[in-house]
Amino acid sequence: MRNAVLAILAALVLAVAALPAGAVAPDEILEDPALEQRARDLSANLRCMVCQNQSIDDSDAPLAKDLRVLVRERLVAGDTNGEVIDYLVARYGEFVLLKPRFSWNTLLLWAVAPLALLVGGATLFVAARRRTRTLATARTTTLSDTEQAELDRILAEGGDGR
Known part of the structure; x- marks a missing residue:
């Protein structure tokens, strides 16, 4: 019985360890849970310009942190999700999007x-x-x-x- 409990506990520890670790630092998290969720949704779809195949939400790169902070600043300033995305695309190009928009260019x-x-x-x-x-x-x-x-x-x- 004790071995079964230990096996289940070990499986739970491994399952938790296998989850993706977000790189969002506690000092970046917004007080408003709705705004924080919007920021997480946006940053999960934005590419880290350093790592290139990671979202800024998952990346520990300093540029990714700057982008996460920028997203949160824009949301606190009252921008919509679309305005934040448009701002970042204007600044960094379509490459900043993990899933490119469907357009003539793409x-x-x-x-x-x-x-x-x-x-x-x-x-x-x-x-x-x-x-x-x-x-x-x-x-x-x-x-x-x-x-x-x-x-x-x-x-x-x-x-x-x-």
Whole structure:
């Protein structure tokens, strides 16, 4: 019984340790829980310009901290979520967004994966049809009398054709 309790306790400790650690320092947290939640939602979708594949919410980089503070300052000043995002995009470019907006500038980015999937599927379909036709043609092809006689002669001699 004691081993089972220890195993459950160890599993809980490992589960908690596996959770992503937020890099938000206690001095950054806003007193208003609604504003803090908005800040967390925004910063979870903003890219750390140093780490590049982490959100500013998860990054310990000094620039990420500056961006988290900037987001909170803008929210306290009364900006909407959209205004905060627009401000950061104007300042740092679309790269600051972890999920880029759909626009003419990002059309290629959004279209490449589905197009590659379609091209790959079409290629496989054409190759399969071509193979099926080749196999069907090979099965229905008969030898002429001359070819059949040559084949019989080769087989009678031992099959090596010499």
